[in-house]
Amino acid sequence: MTKMIKKISTNLWFNIEAEEVANFYVSIFKNSNIEKVTRYGKERHELEGLSQGDVMTVEFQLEGQSFVALNGGPLYKFTEAISFIVNCDSQEEIDYFWDRLSEGGEKKAQVCGWLKDRYGVSWQIVPTILNDLITGDSSKSERVMKVLLQMKKINIEQLVRAYNEE
Structure with missing residues (x-):
């Protein structure tokens, strides 16, 4: 029951809003959907604001493009370089x-x-x-x-x- 993994996907690092972000983008683009949500378990890095059971990643597609939104804490921010x-x-x-x-x-x-x-x-x-x-x-x-x-x-x-x- 293993799903085919795409060779390249875009990973987007967010603080704690990965699920909100994925739902926002999917609501804008046609031919888009949420594919999978994974949650943090007992074994995890200690991240500010994230606990066991909270969303870790959301896999989604926008117009055929694969994305992963990660709740990774406040360590990294986006720039216009991408x-x-x-x-x-x-x-x-x-x-x-x-x-x-x-x-x-x-x-x-x-x-x-x-x-x-x-x-x-x-x-x-x-x-x-x-x-x-x-x-x-x-x-x-x-x-x-x-x-x-x-x-x-x-x-x-x-x-x-x-x-x-x-």
């Missing part, structure tokens, strides 16, 4: 993910489609068209970059106008 990119096909999708993931997050971390959610995790909410707009013709890509660098949440229409010199 972020998750959400590729969006429309402005409606950008607005949807931006609004949900940024709610309760750090406002000063919002720049060029990047945001930090309420748990300190960094996300990039970007349109799939962005790569086409910033590669190729250098004068067009420079205009797009000039507009992009002034944005918090990305606005596709403004980027396309800059690309087309409107």
Whole structure:
């Protein structure tokens, strides 16, 4: 009854909110689910705020990507050096993910489609068209970059106008 283990999974270290985080992310992304919850037993590291029976890890998937959320105590924090990119096909999708993931997050971390959610995790909410707009013709890509660098949440229409010199 052994489940196939994926070769690579992303492990996210939280203080004590792993289950809350996993449920939050699963509520935002379609095709997502909680797969397994493990709890701390009698044999464990002594961690501030965590006891026998408390959640240790939550395995979950978001759009086919595997994640593990670990309650490991307050020792480590996230930085912007690691972020998750959400590729969006429309402005409606950008607005949807931006609004949900940024709610309760750090406002000063919002720049060029990047945001930090309420748990300190960094996300990039970007349109799939962005790569086409910033590669190729250098004068067009420079205009797009000039507009992009002034944005918090990305606005596709403004980027396309800059690309087309409107």
